Each structure stands twice: as C-alpha cells, then as structure tokens.
Amino acid sequence: MKKLLLFTLALFLGVSFQALGKKPEILWRKLLKENANCVTWVSVTVKLEISAGGRSLPPQEQKLEALGTIIAEDGLTVLSLNKVDPTANILSRIRTPGASVNVNYTEVMLLMQDGTEVPAKLLLKDVDLDLAYVLPIKERKDEYKEVIFSKVPSQAKQKVDPLILDEVVSIGKLRQTLYRQSTLQRGWVNAVIQKPRKYFVIENTSPGTPVFDQRGKWLGVVVYKMVGGRPSEIVTLPASDVLEIAQQVRTRTQ
Template sequence: MRWKQNSTVALCTLILSLSTAVSRADEFAEKGREIFKKNQYAVVTVQVVIKASGGGGRSSENKQEITGTVVDPSGLTVLALSACDPAEMYRKLSDDYKMEVEVSDIKMLLEDGTELASEIVLRDKDLDLAFIRPKTKPASPMVSVDLSKSGSAQVLDVVVTLNRLNKAASRAYAASSERIAAVIQKPRTFYIPDSGMSSTTMGSPAFLPDGKVLGIFVMRAVSAAGGSGGNFRQNLTSIILPAEDVLKGAKQAPEAKGEDEKKEEPKPAAEKPAVKAGE
C-alpha cells in the first residue's frame, strides 16, 4: 500500500514538473513572438557585390545577400564586416593571405520590395562591424532597434534572435532561440552562443526575454600562431557583441555622401567697382 502511495506521489511530482516546464516554454515563446512582432522589420537583407583579386591577375566577382540590423530611423544599419568584406578576417588568420576585396553595389532590400542604394560609411576591423547608410534619405523613418535599451546575459540564459531567410525561402522573417554557452570578460565583454543549428546569421540582433537588446552577431578572429595557415577553427568563433559597443560605433558613423552629392561650384569673382573718368 505504501509503495502505491509513493508511486502516486512520484507520478504527480513528475506531471507537475513537466507542466511547469511546458508553462515556462510557452511563456518564453509568447515573449519571443512579441519581440519578433516589434522588431522584425528592423532586420533587412543587404545585397552586395564582392570582387576579390589576387596575385597573377586572378579575380572573381559574386553577389551575396547578408543580414543587417537597422539601428537608427535614418536607415543606419550595422553588418558583420566579415560577411561583406572578409579580407581583414583572413589576414588575421594567415599572413599568407594576399587577396584584395572590393565591396560595391550595396542595396538594402526592404519588405515591400523597395531597394535602397547604400554605402559603407564606417568599418571597425577590431569589432568586425560595418555601418551602411542609404545614399538617399528614406521617404519615412525606418523601423530600428534602439541600442540604448540594452541588457546583459549570464551563462545558460536563452535569447531571441531575428533574421531574414534567403531568396529560396522568400526572404521570410524568422526568429530563433539561442542559449548563452559562455560569457567572456577580457579583453572585452562578449557572449558565446551555443553551437546548435538555427537560422541565426552574422548581423542578426539578439534580444533578452524582457525585450532589451543584448547585441549583434559578428565573427571574432585572432592571429594564428606562427602567422600562417593551419586549423582556422581554433582561431575563429561567432560571438554576440554587446549592444553598447555597437552603439559607440553607430555614434561615430558619418553621413552618406550620396549619389547626388554636388561639388561646390566656385563663386563668381566679385566685380570691381567702376572707375570714374578722371579718378
């Protein structure tokens, strides 16, 4: 009889634990959907043409679509520099890397089909950040992520990440959950996400369940020992760069030059006053 009572208690405890876990998962999913609904249009597809050239006159050119996060209503958008211009990252990994990369024909592809011609206005090689601006001011303020409303995370915290999928998936907006595997304090603070498969890409924003932004996904590369090629994986990892570091870069981003920028025309020389006869 006592055995049956103990079994019943254990079963009830298990059911209660499972119900609590399901309830917490549902709560996180609900908060995640709120974050997605509020911020999805701040994530844009950025189309770039990358031309790489090296020794012997070899060159290649290809068009890529990468993820950007709009961080200001003016259209200022942050990307992972390694996604649009990987040359600096490869130079860190190997002194033997001699390729030169040129990025051109940058366009933001918006949800309504609008294409905004843009240009890189600031690069931060140390933090793997690139900031772009539309060459022409958008007709209306763009949905953006407020980097000043940021928070921090601890090991095993779960965060919500946003992304736009590729052309094959109709560039649909997507959300994923990522767990923080490690928090690095030195030489600067950043977060290591776990290695699980998700739709998150470089340039994606990460949010805490309370809606505050944690940071932006970028790549961290360190110089390889000996300065030559080898196992790149030992010197390369994806990280979440804290929003406060991204904000510092955003505040330094200059305005775009724009396609229609006109050179200042020389002013006509002032006419000399007429000289009267006899003077």
C-alpha cells in the same frame, strides 16, 4: 482533506510553472511580429584586385548578400564584415607570403521586405571586431521615399549581462528562395567573456543578427571573433559596443 489540499496545491503550482514557461515564448512571438524588419538583407557588389607572388590577377567581381541589423531610424545598419568582405577567405586559400587583396564596393543595397532596394554606402569596416556599418544614401532618397526603417528595439536601461544557460532568441530572415521570411532562433548563453573584450557566447545564432533576452531587450549583434585577421568562433558583441562605435562613425562622417 489533507490529500485534497495537497493535490490542489500541486495542480496550482503545475499550472503556474507551465504559464511561466510559456511567457517568454509569447513575448518573443510578439517581438518578432512587431520588430521583424529590424533585420534586413544587405546586397553588395565588390571588385576584387588580388596580388600574389609578385603577380596581379585580373580583377574579379562578386555579388554577396548578408544579414544586417538596423540600429537607427535613418537606416544605419550593422553587419558581420566577413559576410561582405571575402579578404580573409581568399588569403586562407592563397597561402602565399605577401599576398594582398583589395576590395572596392561598387554597389551596396538594403533589400527591404516589400522588394524595395535602398541604395547605401559603406561607412566603416572594423576588421578586429568583424563589423561593417552601412547607411542609406540621402541624395537618392527619391528611390526609397516610401520606406520607413524599423530599428532594433532599445537595450535595457540597466545594463545587466546575461547569465550562463539563460535562454535568448535572435531575429533573422531566410534567403530569397524562401521569400525572405522572418525567423526566430532560440539559443542559450554558454559563456560570458569579460576580458580583454566583453562577448557573449551563444549557440544557434547567425552573423549579423540581433539577440534578445527573455524580456525582449536587445543584448547585441552576432559577429565572428577575429584571430590573426581571420574569423574563428561566432560570438555576440554587446549592444552598447555596437552603438558606441556607430556614434564614432557618425562623428567622423559629419
């Protein structure tokens, strides 16, 4: 009888732990189903003017694409600046003292999942935090009047930092060659940096994408840690910082 009770208890605990193990996966799949389009591809066309060694090179034009996270209902989107600004990459190759790169954005588009291209403008470039904010152009609303922007789910009301080894996920999208299919990437928190600025070091993430905890709450956006004006490690900037800077951007542009 005692053995039967022990077997029953072990079986119950095994089923319980198995259910608990599946719970975040079920929640995350639901998160993706309901919020996949809070991530969008952003296309930019840039005109580059490069000066080095006292000479100016002929202007060049580049078209770049990067993933961004929609953080407001009006389509305000945040992304990794390094993905849409080749300055750091160009300067690392020139290696000439006094070299400079001037980047002019001639076209910015949000590439929606249904194929609609939403004209936008660059509001802010923050080199130190590797952030770029873009906003759809209201005056050209007739070009995207059917679009409803799906903003990232809200962060937790009580701001609790993730713990080392916590499992998290980030929402992303594949490139056009794979039909911009939405993805979930599972990762783990390797470190929490508190000073001089808070960052979460999370593996298996892509710049510009949002990261969520096991409850499906938004933790932050993936960017590069900048050192000497150049990208180094991939980190996650907390959601509260992303939103605070967004508010400052709106205040300045009103």
